[in-house]
Amino acid sequence: MNDKSKSIVGLVIFLALVIFPVLYNFAVGGAGPRPELELPEGESRCVEDKDFMTAHHMDLLLEWRDAVVRQGKKNYTSQAFGEIYEMSLTGTCMNCHTKRETFCTRCHDYADVDNDCWGCHVEPEGQ
Amino acid sequence: MNVFISLAAVVFLFLAGLLGAGAGLDALFGIVIPYIAIFLFLGGLIYRVMIWANVPVPFRIPTTSGQEKSLPWIKQSKLDNPSSTLGVIGRMALEILCFRSLLKNTKTELHEDGHVAYGSSLWLWLGSMAFHWSMLIILLRHIRLFIEPVPGAITFLHKLDGFLQIGAPVFYVTSFIFPIALLYLLFRRLGDPKLRYISLVNDYFPLFLLIGVGISGFWLRYISKTDIASVKELTVGLMSFRPVTPAAISPLFYGHLFLVCVLLGYFPFSKLVHMAGVFFSPTRNLANTNREAHHANPWDYPVKVHTYEEYEDEFREKMKAVGIPVEKE
Ligand code: HEM
Numbered sequence: 163m164n165d166k167s168k169s170i171v172g173l174v175i176f177l178a179l180v181i182f183p184v185l186y187n188f189a190v191g192g193a194g195p196r197p198e199l200e201l202p203e204g205e206s207r208c209v210e211d212k213d214f215m216t217a218h219h220m221d222l223l224l225e226w227r228d229a230v231v232r233q234g235k236k237n238y239t240s241q242a243f244g245e246i247y248e249m250s251l252t253g254t255c256m257n258c259h260t261k262r263e264t265f266c267t268r269c270h271d272y273a274d275v276d277n278d279c280w281g282c283h284v285e286p287e288g289q
Numbered sequence: 290m291n292v293f294i295s296l297a298a299v300v301f302l303f304l305a306g307l308l309g310a311g312a313g314l315d316a317l318f319g320i321v322i323p324y325i326a327i328f329l330f331l332g333g334l335i336y337r338v339m340i341w342a343n344v345p346v347p348f349r350i351p352t353t354s355g356q357e358k359s360l361p362w363i364k365q366s367k368l369d370n371p372s373s374t375l376g377v378i379g380r381m382a383l384e385i386l387c388f389r390s391l392l393k394n395t396k397t398e399l400h401e402d403g404h405v406a407y408g409s410s411l412w413l414w415l416g417s418m419a420f421h422w423s424m425l426i427i428l429l430r431h432i433r434l435f436i437e438p439v440p441g442a443i444t445f446l447h448k449l450d451g452f453l454q455i456g457a458p459v460f461y462v463t464s465f466i467f468p469i470a471l472l473y474l475l476f477r478r479l480g481d482p483k484l485r486y487i488s489l490v491n492d493y494f495p496l497f498l499l500i501g502v503g504i505s506g507f508w509l510r511y512i513s514k515t516d517i518a519s520v521k522e523l524t525v526g527l528m529s530f531r532p533v534t535p536a537a538i539s540p541l542f543y544g545h546l547f548l549v550c551v552l553l554g555y556f557p558f559s560k561l562v563h564m565a566g567v568f569f570s571p572t573r574n575l576a577n578t579n580r581e582a583h584h585a586n587p588w589d590y591p592v593k594v595h596t597y598e599e600y601e602d603e604f605r606e607k608m609k610a611v612g613i614p615v616e617k618e
Contacts, residue, residue, distance in 0.1 A: 165569075169342035172568060173335060180331065183435035183528045193437040193525045196518055213537065217514040220457035273517045274433035274444055275458070 197272050200264040209254070211242045223251060251279065256286045292479065295493035299501045299548070306547025311540035318543045319523055320532040326550035333557025334565060341569050345588050349575045354393075357577050370577050377576045384573050388417055413477065420470035423463035424499075426450060427506075430461070434517075434524045458510060468503035471496060495561055498552050505545040515539040 178185070187193040208215045209222065226249040229235040238249045247254050259265045262285055270276065310318045351357055355369025371377050383389045396410040430446055433439045451459035475496050478488045509515060519535035520542060526533040556562060568574065578584075601608070601615055608615050 165346055166342045169338055173338055176334070176565075177331065183432065186436045187525065187529050190436075190438065193529055196522050213516075216516045216518075216537065217539075221514075224457050269518055271439075272437065273521060274439040274447065275517075276444055276447065277457070277459075278454075 194272070197268040199268060200261060202258040202260065205258050207243065208258075209238070209240050209245075209247055214242070223255075226251070251283050252286065260286050262286075291488060291490045292493050295490050295497045298494060299497040302498075302551050303501050303505065303544045303548055307540045307544035309547070310538075310543030315534040315538070315543065318547055319534045319538075320527065322547065322550045323527055326553040329554040330556055333554075334562070337557050337562055338565050341566070346575070347571050348584060348586075349577055349579050350572045351577045351579060352572055357579075358581070372576050372578055372581065374576065377574060380573055381568070384570070385567060388414060388421075390573075391417055412473075416470050416473040416477065419466050420474060420499075423467040423470065426463045427461075427467060430463075434521050435528050437521070437525055456511070458514075460511070464503075464507055464510065468500055468507065471500045471503060475500065491560055495552075495555070495559060498548060498555070502545065502548045502552060505541065505548060509539075509541055509545055513539065513541055515542050 210218075215222070226238060229238070230249050236248060238247050239245070240247065256262065262280075306318055352370060355366025356364060357370045358365045358372040365372070367376050368379050368383065371380055391414045392411070394410050394413055395407055398406045398408070400406060426446065430443065430450065433443050433447070447459075447461075450461045450463055453460055453462060475493075478484050478492065478496075516535075516537040519537040522533055522535050523538065552561075556564075598617075601617065605615055605617070
């Protein structure tokens with residue numbers, strides 16, 4: 163007697179777990195593509211260059227928060243472009259990226275990021 | 290020496306991934322090697338498990354750690370010495386989820402004045418639990434990169450793991466515990482001369498590999514970030530067999546990924562395969578029914594016998610001729 167049948171059952175379960183992402187993506191009819199983001203019209207650039215913003219925007223936001231809340235500073239000079247911005251989540255970022263739903267949230271849902279900033283900060287009224 | 294070889298190997302592999310992808314080989318490191326690694330992982334695991342599965346199951350080994358099932362008024366230790374399948378499942382679950390055998394680890398010390406002392410030794414168990422459980426949680430969290438839409442349970446796990454709510458992206462407790470526990474396991478080997486003496490490259494290499502994966506992942510999340518949406522395009526592409534290599538991904542990601550691929554390919558052929566092997570532990574997975582049921586030796590084969598009747602049939606005439614009494618005339 164050996165444990166062949168039990169071992170095969172175990173292997174099948176393990177295999178199913180490993181290829182779960184493949185099965186899941188098939189089951190939902192193909193994983194959704196990278197979402198299209200609505201970029202602000204009439205603006206050609208962000209606060210910093212695009213690659214930095216895509217990967218490091220949360221660093222910038224925290225830097226702003228600390229500068230405003232702890233050091234009482236007001237303005238930020240863009241390192242890439244030299245332009246001066248007021249450090250404000252609602253007043254600056256959301257002034258260009260007016261629709262959170264089709265920009266921040268769309269990308270965050272895709273990457274499964276969930277933040278609580280909007281429990282306190284106000285969003286621009288839908289335009 | 291073993292330590293330095295292993296460390297150098299891991300550093301070399303990491304740099305190979307980092308510089309290779311930096312030099313424009315992203316299709317190699319992002320598509321070809323991951324597929325090969327998954328193939329080696331699954332194929333190798335099936336191969337190893339099927340070899341074990343073909344080995345005859347040994348006689349049940351009663352462990353001494355608990356009272357076996359006996360007379361009705363003697364209390365049985367149902368988890369340590371189970372006699373039913375349910376009990377065995379309980380014992381296996383405790384072993385796999387809580388590393389109960391490791392918990393029973395003891396140490397023996399010879400003191401200055403010559404007396405020997407035995408004590409329980411919990412650090413190995415603690416370090417091991419911390420490492421394995423945080424790795425499991427990290428792997429479950431990584432699912433967000435592989436499927437779309439992401440189920441709520443995974444988002445919940447993120448919230449739980451990020452309960453400290455420090456920084457952005459939020460700091461995950463497990464991403465810290467993972468390398469720390471591994472470093473403890475490494476220094477445990479290095480710190481004890483007896484242990485160092487018996488440690489081989491096969492012991493250090495997986496440790497350094499996992500530490501490399503952990504630290505490069507940590508670096509990728511908290512220090513030198515990359516575009517996670519593009520990473521997800523790559524992983525989801527791999528998972529749906531439409532591979533792509535988006536340009537926005539940093540070489541550091543490929544360093545992380547390459548170490549993971551090496552880990553996957555190495556897994557079935559190294560000591561790490563204890564992940565599957567633990568299910569085959571004969572002292573853990575067999576109910577103690579030694580006195581209750583008959584257990585035939587699994588490698589008994591039908592022995593060819595020659596009975597007296599057949600013997601007599603064969604030699605009857607000769608026996609009669611010399612006057613030996615026969616049973617049948
Ligand atoms: C043995 C398997 C792996 C282990 C132990 C591991 C470990 C880690 C750790 C500890 C982190 C730090 C952040 C966190 O805890 O989430 C991390 C981040 C990361 N890992 Fe892995 N990883 C593994 C496999 C993979 C694979 C297969 C991929 C993709 C193909 C991947 C992509 C990433 C990415 C993109 C990050 C950054 C995540 C972020 O910024 O939120 N990892 N990894």
